[in-house]
Amino acid sequence: MAESLAPPFDQRVAHQMTSISSLLVAPGQHRAYDIILEEVNAFVDLFDFAYAARAYRVWTAITDLVSAPGGPGSDELCELVAREAATDWLVVDVCSRESIDAYFDRWAVRTGLTNEN
Template identity: 35%
Template sequence: MEDDRLERRFLAAMTALSRLVLTPQGERTYDIAMDSAGQFITDFFNCDHGGAAYAIWMEVSDYLDDPRGPMTEQACEEVGRKVATEWLAVDQSSPESISDFFTRWRSPTPWPV
């Protein structure tokens, strides 16, 4: 029962973060990822995809701050918006749909934009 509640909170956190990324004239995607990703380790690590959620949002931030990447605001924004848009399209009542999302975003090919 507690696990189900934690999983629902995890899904809500992913949804809230995604909506924030897609908010027009909102914060930079980089700042949102940096400020919000930690919760997936501290609060949701024991969830089915807590660690994967953290990794995805840190990879989004890498588009701006990793010297091996494009290091552009535009690339970070584009990928962050793509992750957020795809997350909001996930059928959250389907564990398979949720797993498919995290599988699709697991360590993408280097620096796709």
């Protein structure tokens, strides 16, 4: 059997994705932009593991809907897209690399990112 060249998967990445997603879909007055900014840096410590960099890029691309120069500057769009990404993540089978790959492939397209780990 050939050895996989993919970086190892660490459940902490899935846990952090689930944590952010749960906060984003929870009822309340919390701004999606603020939630993402408060939580996204946890992925930096996990960059050696599969999906951590992709997760970081997806969430920061979503915050760019508010803060990127030349971007739409739209809190409403950020809220909508963040909650869609969160809801989508919460149905991912975190034990299946195929399911996780499919999630990040979809959101790479949705956010205009490349398809890299």
